[in-house]
Amino acid sequence: MLTITDLTHTWPGQSQPTLNIKALHIDKGERVFLYGPSGCGKSTLLGLLAGINMLQSGQVKILNTDLATLSHANRDRFRADHIGTIFQSFNLLPYLNPLENVTLGCEFSKQRHKRLADKNTDVKTEATRLLNALGINESVLSQDVSKLSIGQQQRVAAARAFIGEPELIIADEPTSSLDADNRQAFIETLFSQAKGYQASILFVSHDQSLASLFDRQISLSDINGV
Amino acid sequence: MGYEMTLLKLAIKSSLNRKASVLLTLCTIAISVMLLLSIERVRQDAKSSFSNTISGTDLIVGARTGDIQLLLSSVFRIGHTNNAVSWQSYLDIKDRKGVAWTIPISLGDSHKGHAVLGTDDAYFTHYRYGKKQHLAFQQGRAFHNGQEVVLGSDVASKLHYHIGQQIVISHGMGNTSFHHHDDNPMTIVGILAPTGTPVDKTLHIPLIAVDEMHQQSHKQPILIGNKPQKTNDHDHDHDHDHDHDHDHDHDHDQHDTHHDEHGHQQFTLDSQPGDLIGAPKQITAFLMGFDSPLYTLQVRRNINMYKAEPLLAIMPGITLRELWEMLDIVEKILLLFSIVVVLVSLLGMLTTLLATLSQRRRELAILRSVGARPIHIFALMSSEAILITFMGCLAGCMLFYGLLITANPLLQSQFGISLTIDWLSNYELMLLGAIMAAGTLMGLLPAARAYFYSLADGMSIKI
Numbered sequence: 001m002l003t004i005t006d007l008t009h010t011w012p013g014q015s016q017p018t019l020n021i022k023a024l025h026i027d028k029g030e031r032v033f034l035y036g037p038s039g040c041g042k043s044t045l046l047g048l049l050a051g052i053n054m055l056q057s058g059q060v061k062i063l064n065t066d067l068a069t070l071s072h073a074n075r076d077r078f079r080a081d082h083i084g085t086i087f088q089s090f091n092l093l094p095y096l097n098p099l100e101n102v103t104l105g106c107e108f109s110k111q112r113h114k115r116l117a118d119k120n121t122d123v124k125t126e127a128t129r130l131l132n133a134l135g136i137n138e139s140v141l142s143q144d145v146s147k148l149s150i151g152q153q154q155r156v157a158a159a160r161a162f163i164g165e166p167e168l169i170i171a172d173e174p175t176s177s178l179d180a181d182n183r184q185a186f187i188e189t190l191f192s193q194a195k196g197y198q199a200s201i202l203f204v205s206h207d208q209s210l211a212s213l214f215d216r217q218i219s220l221s222d223i224n225g226v
Numbered sequence: 227m228g229y230e231m232t233l234l235k236l237a238i239k240s241s242l243n244r245k246a247s248v249l250l251t252l253c254t255i256a257i258s259v260m261l262l263l264s265i266e267r268v269r270q271d272a273k274s275s276f277s278n279t280i281s282g283t284d285l286i287v288g289a290r291t292g293d294i295q296l297l298l299s300s301v302f303r304i305g306h307t308n309n310a311v312s313w314q315s316y317l318d319i320k321d322r323k324g325v326a327w328t329i330p331i332s333l334g335d336s337h338k339g340h341a342v343l344g345t346d347d348a349y350f351t352h353y354r355y356g357k358k359q360h361l362a363f364q365q366g367r368a369f370h371n372g373q374e375v376v377l378g379s380d381v382a383s384k385l386h387y388h389i390g391q392q393i394v395i396s397h398g399m400g401n402t403s404f405h406h407h408d409d410n411p412m413t414i415v416g417i418l419a420p421t422g423t424p425v426d427k428t429l430h431i432p433l434i435a436v437d438e439m440h441q442q443s444h445k446q447p448i449l450i451g452n453k454p455q456k457t458n459d460h461d462h463d464h465d466h467d468h469d470h471d472h473d474h475d476h477d478h479d480q481h482d483t484h485h486d487e488h489g490h491q492q493f494t495l496d497s498q499p500g501d502l503i504g505a506p507k508q509i510t511a512f513l514m515g516f517d518s519p520l521y522t523l524q525v526r527r528n529i530n531m532y533k534a535e536p537l538l539a540i541m542p543g544i545t546l547r548e549l550w551e552m553l554d555i556v557e558k559i560l561l562l563f564s565i566v567v568v569l570v571s572l573l574g575m576l577t578t579l580l581a582t583l584s585q586r587r588r589e590l591a592i593l594r595s596v597g598a599r600p601i602h603i604f605a606l607m608s609s610e611a612i613l614i615t616f617m618g619c620l621a622g623c624m625l626f627y628g629l630l631i632t633a634n635p636l637l638q639s640q641f642g643i644s645l646t647i648d649w650l651s652n653y654e655l656m657l658l659g660a661i662m663a664a665g666t667l668m669g670l671l672p673a674a675r676a677y678f679y680s681l682a683d684g685m686s687i688k689i
Binding site for chain 1: 232236239242243588589591592594595596597598599600
C-alpha cells in the first residue's frame with residue numbers, strides 16, 4: 001500500500017536533513033500509529049506522502065505508484081483520488097455548511113465520483129450517510145459550521161476524508177482538541193469506516209495513550225535516522 | 227484546468243461569508259463606476275448638444291470683437307456686444323455674389339429673463355441646427371407683421387404662454403429692466419418645436435418691432451396696444467381684427483367685451499402680412515449661407531477687411547470647435563478625476579483581499595488537502611476579485627441609470643443638456659471593460675500571494 005525507501009529531505013537553507021527514513025511499509029487496511037513529538041519532521045513527512053512537498057531523494061510508493069514519477073498536477077490529482085486528510089483542528093471551510101464540507105472531498109476528484117457511481121450512490125447521499133454513520137445529526141447538516149462543537153467538526157472532517165473511499169487516510173493529530181472520552185470514540189468511528197472498504201490509516205500523534213488502539217505503533221524518532 | 231464551476235461556487239460562497247467587507251468594497255466600486263459613467267455621459271452629451279447648436283450657417287458676421295465672443299453672443303446669447311453692424315453694411319454684403327441667404331439678428335432685449343431676438347422671415351426658412359435640421363413649428367406659424375412674436379418651446383412652457391396671448395417685451399436684458407414697454411404688447415402667433423439649443427429660450431420678433439420698441443423708449447409713448455393690460459385673463463381672445471388695428475385704432479375695449487361674449491380660444495392665425503424690417507439703423511449680427519464654400523472664404527476675407535466699418539466674419543463650425551477645445555482641459559480633468567476614483571476603489575479592493583489573505587491560509591491548506599492545485603488556489607483568489615469588480619460594475623451601471631433618470635429633467639431645465647437615456651455606448655462598454663481589466667489585474671496580486679502560500683505551506687496549517 002505505502003512503501004518508503006531511503007527517503008531523505010533537507011529544507012532549503014538547512015545543512016542537516018529533516019528526514020532520513022531507510023524504510024517504512026504500511027499494508028492495505030493496516031492502522032498505524034505514528035508517534036512523533038513536535039519538530040521531528042512530522043509535517044514534512046506528511047507533506048511528502050501527500051505529494052505536496054517535492055521528493056528530493058529516495059522513493060515513496062503509494063498503491064504501487066512512485067510519487068516521484070508524477071508531475072505536480074498528477075500528484076495533486078493522485079492525492080485527491082487516493083488520500084483523505086484530517087487536520088488537527090479547524091478542518092472545515094467556514095463558508096460551506098457541514099454537508100458541503102463533506103462533498104468538497106469529491107470536488108477535485110473524478111475517481112472518487114466514479115467510485116460512488118459504482119456503488120450506485122451520489123455524492124450528496126453518500127455524504128449524508130457518512131455524516132449519520134459518524135454521529136452527526138441530520139438537523140445540523142445545513143447549519144453554520146461555526147455552530148458545531150469541536151468534536152462534531154472533527155467528525156465532519158472525517159466524513160470528508162472518507163467520502164469516495166480513498167485508500168489512505170492521513171490523520172494529523174485529529175484528536176488533540178478533543179477530551180479523553182471523545183478521543184477514543186472518534187478513533188473507533190474512524191476504524192469502523194476504514195474497515196468497510198479496507199482503508200489504511202496513518203494516524204500521527206504525540207499522545208501515546210492512544211497508541212494501543214492501533215495495529216502497529218511506530219515512533220518517528222526511531223525510524224528517522226537524522 | 228477543469229473544476230471552474232467548483233471554484234466559482236467556492237469564490238461566491240467565500241465572498242458571501244465575508245459580506246461586510248466585500249459589500250463595502252463593492253459599494254465603493256459601484257459608486258466610482260457610476261461617477262465615471264455619469265461624467266462621461268454628461269461630457270459626451272454636452273459636447274454633442276453644444277456642437278449641434280448651429281449648423282448649415284457658413285458665416286456669422288458681427289462688429290469686430292473676438293471670434294468666440296461673437297459666437298457666444300450671436301448663437302448662445304451669452305454676453306453683450308456693444309458694437310453693431312450698420313444696416314447699410316448688411317445690405318451691401320447681402321448682395322454679394324454667391325450669397326444664398328442671410329438672416330439679420332438683433333439682440334439686446336429680454337422678456338422675463340429670456341432673450342428677445344429681432345429678425346426677419348429668413349430666420350424660419352434658413353436657420354438650421356443639429357444635423358442641418360430646420361426649425362419646425364410646434365404650434366402656429368412665423369410672424370407676419372410687427373405685432374407678432376414667435377416663442378421658443380422653453381419660453382412657452384416655462385411661462386405658460388399660448389398662441390394668441392399678448393405679451394410685453396421690454397428693452398434691455400434681464401428681469402429688472404428700468405422701463406417696460408407696456409405700451410407695446412405683441413401677439414404670440416407661433417411656438418417652435420424643441421431644438422435643445424438656445425433657440426428654445428428665445429422670443430423671436432420682427433426687426434421692425436425692435437425698432438419701434440426702442441423709439442418709444444426715447445420719445446413720448448405712442449399708444450399702439452390695448453393699454454392698460456386689463457384683459458390679461460382674456461388675452462387669447464384677441465383676433466386678427468384688432469391685431470391690425472393697433473396702429474390706428476384705440477377703441478379695443480369694445481372689441482374685447484364683444485369677444486368675451488363669444489367665449490375663449492377663438493383666436494385665429496389669419497393676419498395681414500406687414501413690413502417685418504422697417505428701417506433699422508443697425509443690427510447685432512447676421513448669419514450667412516453661400517452657394518459654394520469658395521464664396522464663403524472669399525466673402526469672409528472681404529468682410530474682415532471691410533472698409534466702411536470694422537466687421538468680423540467667423541465660420542461657426544470652426545469657432546465652436548475652438549470654444550470646445552478651451553473647455554476640453556476642464557473635461558479632461560474631470561475624466562482624470564473619475565478614473566482616479568475608480569482606481570482608488572479598486573485599490574481598496576486589493577487592500578481588503580490582501581488583508582484577509584493571511585487569515586485564509588488555513589482555508590487554502592484545506593483546499594490543497596482535498597486535491598486543489600496551486601493554480602486552482604490562484605484561480606479562486608483572482609475570480610473573487612473579478613467577481614467583486616463585476617458586481618461593482620453592474621451595481622454601478624444600475625446606480626448610473628437611476629441617476630440618469632432622476633437627474634435628466636433637472637439638467638434639461640437648468641442647463642439645456644438633454645442626456646440620452648440609452649444602452650451603454652461602445653465607448654462606455656470599453657470603459658467598463660477597462661475597469662474589469664484593472665480589477666482583474668489587481669486580483670492577480672493576492673492570487674499570486676495565495677499561490678505561493680499554498681506552495682510553501684503544503685499540508686501544514688500555519689496561522
